[in-house]
Amino acid sequence: MQPSGLVVADDLTGATDTGHEFAARGLRTLVSARGKSTDADAGTDVRVxxxxxxxxxxxxxxxxxERAVGDDGYAFVYKKVDSTLRGNLVAEVDAALDATGADIALVAPASPRNGRTTVEGFHLVEGVPVAETDAGNDPERPVETSHLPTRFAASTFPVVRLAVNRVAAGAATVAADVEATAREGRTVVVADAAHxxxxxxIAAGAARAECDVxxxxxxxLARYVETPSPAADGPPSVPRRERSVLCVVGSxxxxTRAQVRALPDSSVVPLALETAVESPERASKDAAAACADRLSESGLAALVSAPDADAPNRAVEAGRRLGVDESTVRERVSESLAEAVRxxxxxxxxxxxxxxxxxxxxAADAFEAVDAAGVLxxxxxxxxxxxxxxxxxxLADGTPVVTxxxxxxxxxxxRKCAARLGGRDDFE
Structure with missing residues (x-):
């Protein structure tokens, strides 16, 4: 059975939190890690x-x-983008628009429940322009502008804004504006959304519009996309019972650092950063042994790469002493975490x-380490x-997981995640 919907995301945690919005409506939803195919694909409603x-x-x-979209004829395609505008937004949206042959790319990265809003074309995080938040200091690709139309200025397609007064007027107005824009040619439409x-x-208007969106x-936005009725068996369940819990904290x-501080001190295993930069194999071996001890003693282990704000600087400094650049430092730290999981x-x-x-x-590296195809x-x-x-x-097939x-x-x-996975009130 061909999945009726496709979601294409640029990272694993974004893939799972977006896929959740479909699974929560009873659609059997499989997240494929790094694009891997699995036999489970054939029994799903939505492939992520x-x-x-x-x-x-x-x-x-x-x-x-383009490879992810392919030429399979899905009822809908959803291009998931980062809610803080990081990554290759323009290149990936242009590619998805080309690959699907759609008339309009309707772009609404807002998520008001998580404090992400778009007002007068400016994208905000808890009311702060996104370029002035941590996303603006992203070590690999900082977000340089908070203005969504400017962010998409490099698109190969025309870019227009769907203003908040048009969105607030309702689905019929959105549909009419989208149809009118489509008649002018293929276009990227960036939408305001504060609630x-x-x-x-926006989602209802796109579904109503007489054009391909x-x-x-x-x-x-995924929460509101109209979908076909579930055709597969529905999502799996995770019954509440006592389990050991491994937490891998790479953010x-x-x-996240505040969340680590809320964990029991006895559960935390800090990754030896200097060792990780010099020898990921040795660091992973030591970390795995320490985690195995914690799991045996209390049922909870949290392997943490950055327990404090200065940890990334210490890793970079270790790299300098060893003649290793910052990108390689990050790769070796991630490799150490993933190898410990394996x-x-x-x-x-x-x-x-x-x-x-x-x-x-x-998360993607950890799944790769245990040869997982993805997450149901x-x-x-x-x-x-x-x-x-x-x-x-x-290796971990069927294991309950939270990303x-x-x-x-x-x-x-x-702590809440550990309590839910481990079925133990004392974790919470």
């Missing part, structure tokens, strides 16, 4: 592909999107019974944007 392209070369990112009702009107947004976001499933006797991962690239989502979330699923394929974007969640989010 992680192209792992946020920091790829723009031309490579575009090619990955959930705005996203609902490519949906482009974060998880927020350096301040929100060792825990392969070499440490009793494998962890559940997994929590934060940081999109680290349950439709349940621990907090807004933090979905629960089961690993599909590989989280670095910036998401309350200060107690990781």
């Amino acid at each position: 592909v992680d192209t792992d392209s946020r920091y790829a070369d723009p031309s490579d990112a575009a090619a990955r999107v 959930e009702r705005h996203l609902e009107a 490519l949906y482009v947004g974060s998880a927020g 350096t976001n301040p929100a 060792r825990l499933w392969r070499d440490c006797g009793d494998a962890p019974e559940s997994l929590f991962v934060t940081g999109g690239a680290v 989502l349950t439709g349940e979330s621990v907090e807004e944007g933090i979905p629960l699923g089961r690993i599909a394929g590989g 989280k974007a670095g910036a998401f969640g309350t200060p107690g989010a990781i």
Whole structure:
């Protein structure tokens, strides 16, 4: 059975939180890690592909999107973009518009429930222009402008703005404006949205419009996209019972660091950064052994790459002493985390019974380490944007898993995830 819907995301945590919006409506939703195919694809309603392209070369990112879209005739295609505008937005949206042959790319990256809004063309995070937030200091590709039309100025297609007064007028007005724009030729339409009702009107208007629309947004818009009725068996479940929990924390976001501080000190295993930069193999071996001890003692281990704000600087300084550039430092730290995961499933006797991962690239590396094809989502979330699923394929097949974007969640989010996975109130 061909999935009726396709979501194409540029990182794994974004893929899972967007896919969750479809699973929560009873659609069997499979997230394919790094575009891997699996036998489970044939039994799903919505396929979500992680192209792992946020920091790829723009031309490579575009090619990955084109391959992901292919020529399969989906009822809808949704291009997931980062809610803080990071990554290869323009190259990937242009590629998706070309690959689908749609008339309009309707772009609405807002997610008001998570504090992301677009007002008068400016994209804000908790009311702050996005270029003035952590996204503006992204170490690999900082967001240089908060103005969405300017962000898309390099598109090969004309760019127009759908103003908030038109969105607020409702679905019929949105549909009329989209149709009128489509008659002028293929176009990227960037939409204002400050409230959930705005996203609902955008999605409903796109469904009503007499033209082909490519949906482009974060998880927020996905919540309202109209879909065919479920045809597959529905999402899997994760019954509540006691399990051991491995947390792998690869994000350096301040929100994640606050969440780590809320964990029991006895559960935290800081990655030895200097060792990781010099020898990922040795660092992973030591980390896996320490995590195995914590899992045996208490059932909870949290392997953390950046327990404090200065950790990334210490890693970079270690790289300088060893003649290693910053990009390679980040790669070796991620490799150390992923290899520790592999060792825990392969070499440490009793494998962890559940997994929590934060940081999109680290999550993808962790899944690669256990040869997972992806995640089947349950439709349940621990907090807004933090979905629960089961690993599909590989050494950890069927293992309950929670993934989280670095910036998401309350200060107690990781503890809540551990409590849900582990079925233990004392974790929370």
